[in-house]
Amino acid sequence: MNRDFLTSLYLSGVEVSKPNACLGEYFTAFSPSERVCILGAGKAAADMAQEAYRYFGNNAYGAVVTRYGYEAEGATGNIRVLTASHPVPDENSVIAANTLMNIASEVPQGEQVIFLISGGGSALACAPAKGVTLEEKLGLHKFLLRSGASIEEMNTVRKHVSLIKGGRLAAASKGNNTSLVISDVVGDNPAMIASGLTVEDNSSPKDALAILQKYGFGETNSITKHLEHAPPLPKVAGDYHIVANANTAIDVAVTRAQEEGWKTHVISYEETGEASEVAKRHAKLALDCKAKGERCLLFSGGELTVTLGDTEGEGGPNQEYLMVLANTLNGEAGICALAADTDGVDGSKEVAGGYIDATTLTRAVSEGLDIKSLIAQHNSFAFFDGLGDHIVIGPTRTNVNDFRVICVF
Incomplete structure (x- = not known):
């Protein structure tokens, strides 16, 4: 019962964060009969485009880019849906970025432009700065993913080695710009969601260089040379609205739990830091x-990190969190937990997250799984795969970060 119940809470948070639940009311500020340019990027972009077409019909035109396999199930009319790789960009990411920039630059003066932005847009719309090759940017991207850098730090670096990020997409448009955004960034900083494709940012190339130095990117190449002489980010104007975030998902789950008689605590909507350290703190609570x-029920959101170092383990922050949580709880009866990413993908495998309870450690021993060794290797996928305790729901086509709930009963 507890696994099913916690999974149902997680799914309720995912559903309320999907475009068909959170986007429609924001379109009512516009006339459905006006011509509107739709541009977007992110894991939710295709479903957001579908909602735009549902409201504006053939008066909407443009393009969005989403992850392979995240295409909309319904019609998008004159809004093209492009696909590219995530979390590591590919050639289609470059094609998509150039397409978005070209359409934006051709918008007539004063025409309404609606940018549909969600998590993942930074990798999906990738236009390396002049003098920087895609291969070099991919190397940088992989370095950042393994470094333990926060998503905010990664996005700061990305936008200063890009031709589209850091407000450049919106700056290319002469229209009346409005951004509708599903946030996957802790604290909902507009400049950090999808590397701030449509918002002004006050960071500098020197900030990006400092982040690379902090994490040991000592190599001198075209990226560091570009940052030493990179121009400042552009000034940007327009309206900006967060349509869903971690609070959206957690609050609906909290309400549902309270309706079923549970006492609830929200530890934080904005947890950050190493997954293992957060797990130990939550275990104590x-x-x-x-x-x-x-x-x-103890709820938390945010986005955790795993610093891999030289290890080659597979998994993700939510799985690592749960593995360390189980180890710290040491089989304590009457406690179970679920942790999963709201986009349906936690880390390097197509699983959303996992589940633990008081039997986790004993079952791990019977399956020959050495939890301490797997924690040291950051190999959380193997742990939950061996136990059959992954949460797998497929692409959700939204992303408001992590959803974690600990049940004490």
Whole structure:
């Protein structure tokens, strides 16, 4: 019952964050009969385009780019849906970025432009700066993914080695710009969501260089040379609205749990840091509740990180969080937990996350899984795969970061 119940809470958070649930009310600010240019990027972009077509019909035109396999199931009319690779960009990411920039530059003065932005847009719309090759940018991207850098730090670097990020997409348009955004960034900083394709940013090329130095990117190449002489980011005007975020997902799950008689606590909507350290802290909170005899649910959102170092482990932050949580709880009865990414993909495999309970450690031993060794290797996928305790729901076509809930009963 507990796994099914926690999964249902997670799914309720995912559903309320999808474009068909959160986007429609924002379109009502526009006349459905006006001509509107739709441009977008991210894991939710295709479904956002579908909602735009549902409202504007053939008066909407333009293009969006989403991840392979995340195409809309319904019609998008005159809004082209392009696909590219995520989390590592490919040639189609470059084609998509150039397509978006070209359409934006051709918008007539004063025409309405609606940018549909969601998490993943940074990789999906990739236009390397002049003098930087895609291969070099891919090398940088892989370095950042393995470094332990936060998504904010990664996006700061990305936008200064790009021709589209850091507000450049919106700056290319002469129209009346409005951005409608599903946020996957802790704190909802507009400049960080999809590397701020449509918003002004105050970071500098020197900030990007400092981040690379912080994480040991010591190589001198075209990227560092570009950053040493890169121009400032452009000034950008327009309206900007967050249509869904981590609060959206967690709040609906909290409400549903309370309706079923559960006491709830939101640890934080904005958890960040190493997954293993956050797991240890959350385990202590759960054990404290257990010791007090408190029957409750502990929710948290945000985005955790895993610093791989020289290891070659597979998995993701939510799986690592749960593996360390299980190890720290040490089989404590009456506690179970679920952690999953709202986009349906946690890390390097096509799984959303996982589930643990009081039987996790004993079952791991019986399956020959050495949890301490797997934690050291950051090989959380193998752990949950061996137990059959992954949460797998496929692409959700939205992304408002992590959803975690610990049940104390």
